[in-house]
Amino acid sequence: MHAFIHSISSRSSYLALRLAAGLVLGLGAQPAFAADPECALGSKAPPSELIAACSTAIEQASNSPKDQSIALVARADARARTSGGMTQALKDLDRAIALDGKNARAYRLRGDLMREAGGDAGKAAADLSMAISLDPNDAEAYELRGVVYTEQHRLDRALADYDQAIRLKPDYAQAYADRGVAFYLRGDNEKAVRDYDEAIRLDPERPRTFTNRAAAYKKLGQMDKALADDDEAIRRDPKVSEYYDNRGLTYAAMKEYDKAIADYDQAIRMEQRANFLTNRGDSHQFKNELGAALGDYDAALRIDPNFALAYNNRAVLYKKMGERAKALADYEAALRLDPGNDNAIAGRRVMLAEIKTFGAEPPRPLNAPSERSGPSFECTTAVREVEKVICADPQLSVLDLGIAESYARRLKSSRGRLAAELRSAQRDFIAERNARFGKPGYDLRLALQRRLDMLRDAGH
Template sequence: MRRAGLVGFGLALAAAGSAAAAGASVDCVSGSPAPLERLIAACSPIIDDTTASRGDRAAALVVRADARSRISGGLSEALADLDRAISLNGKNAAAYRLRGELTREAGGNLGEAEDDLTTAIKLDPQDAESYELRGVIYTSQRRIDRAIADYDQAIQLKPDDAQAWSDRGVTYYLGGDNEKAVHDAGEALRLDPNRPRTYTNRAAAYKKLGQLDKALADDSDAIRLDPNVAEYFDNRGLTYAAMKDYDKAIADYDQALKLEQRANFFTNRGDSYQFKGELGTALSDYDSALRLDPNFALAYNNRAVLYKKMGERAKALADYESALRLDPGNENAANGRRTMRAEIARFGSEPPQPMHAPDTHPSFDCETARLPVELAICADPQLGALDREIAETYSRLINNASRRSADALRRAQRNFVAARNAGFGKPGYDLHLALQKRLDALQSAAR
């Protein structure tokens, strides 16, 4: 959330005893365009002037605190200034509001921040900013009704505040009212169309409503406005995945990972590879996610689903157990664990394999195969064995590769799959030869 300007006030220095203090008052006012260091220097003589009124000194302390809070490392000094301002003038609403805001930003006691903002509202019931800031605290605590009531008041007092509309939209979304979330985000964007975060928030609500085309447009607008935020590419990747356009989803996850390495980005990309049937690549992504964050329950759950498809029941059960240890309320993991226990009791931990015979099952699930080339691989044991060996060799390579080498391997694998899918069925295309060449290349790289 953005830092709002303080409620404007001037400093009446008729009682000030020094010319320096009187001259400093030119800059020591809320909203002054002066550089922060100059603003701090201008306020300090007023604060130190014992002949100035307590109200003027408190007001100068608030202005200096606001300036200090905007300088790196100045937060503790800003809070100390606000404590002093309130001790000088307990009726200074701006001091309570800013202290409440900074306490929340610093990760301090939210109850104390809420108390300060409540006091600010009692002292100045027309201050829209205090209602909005208290609404943010209520939203973070999932006190949805109280948050909405505060945003209602903020918007009534200041209907052109795009941030208040946007924040209320997020709160409606968290409360499950996606229609209102879309409406409020729209109002925020009408007032200020250059808000990438609001676009991505509205996209999330559109996805909940099943309006994927509108979600995609909003995700793209967020990226257009700020192409350096990894999360925006990940969000659009999720939208493409919901539309079952997994190649575009993977391209967006690739971009997100170039900008920032996060476990959830690897997991989301792994999901798309799994849906595409590229199980070896999916496994590599889940492994990467868990190397980054060994406590990421979703990655364990989704890798368990993958292991189940691969027939590795013991590994699937272990991952479901890990997911439940980290997230005991995960119903999908609980159901998966129950299924795995039953299957292991009935069939054993691993599927039976013919002795001294290669595994002729492809790396993907033939029950979900749709592409002609995938159906052909499923129908031919030799092709199935080659496909599985390609996936397993690729997985071993990428698990031991550096980041740069892993990126190159992924590109080469995507290019191979794309060429395979496009070439199959065309005159002169030999699928067996194409798979064998890819396996030879991977095995050469592994030596």
């Protein structure tokens, strides 16, 4: 069986963490200009009051273009914090830059808002670079450009920007937190943990830093620490659905699938997301609850028909069920959406080989099926893990029973040396099945299918 790729909460479908720079606007409240102190970037006033004050200042004909530009930045900041105000905020910033092409804060805010709105990342980086050229000591501009580079997976550039932001502002908790994300994505998990430690020391009130550190601890195999951080994130903000999903992933990594499913249930109750449903489907699949797993993958794809991960993991399920044609179709769908998906590439290659060898039809019982509904042995007395897995999976049970019936039929018609060779081959098959089950590279369903096909072919 090919490994699942787990889906972890983020703005994109594959990043492990959501980058949490947010809007970082200024080094404290600063008046737009002395004549109108109520229009201030970073003001604590409600956005509606700030918008009104800045609008008055902007329309004052006596104010200079530079002062109007400053007021437009403050109004854009306020508008960005209101529902549906992003478009108006960006228009304000375009106007601010047209009035004063050296307004560094206008470039910085426009670059950040463009990034936040999912706009052109290149233009966002260009705006932030312009802000830096106008004000080389602007730590926030370096930090925000680092976020853009991280989202583009240009991690060396991102790390250089975070380093500079921290040099300029050594107590910059957000820069440490986001540098931790870049280290995590680069696979430097020990460095990521150190940065998250510092971010939490400087600002322990950010629950997302705890959940991000949990992800790094998972990569390091430190599951107890990961679980403690997931718990802390939920304790600090129990209204964030992602935190339950992330803790579910921790439980799944610990093979505590019932606890994982309970957390996914909570996340899904709070918010229907394709990745939450896919993750729950994975845990159901690991428990061999195939119907529940299939239902979750189907629901995930109804929410997001372009979610490559759900196709990949449903393909793993179909492969386990012996539905080769469906598995192949899902691997191909995953690759259309994510051509670099190594799991889907390998899975597609295996399915093409199996279909060429065994055909596309799922395994079926013999033409004269047994009245038994389970495998060839009693599940109530099963001791070996491989037997328990066969009992829990209807398709594996069909294959096991088919092997037993085909073997019995062939043995009945064999005599002397042929019968002895048949008995020996069956003993060897069962011994190999028991010894190799659970080992890397061993596919139980494929091994059963091959043994069944060999017995049937030899009987013709």
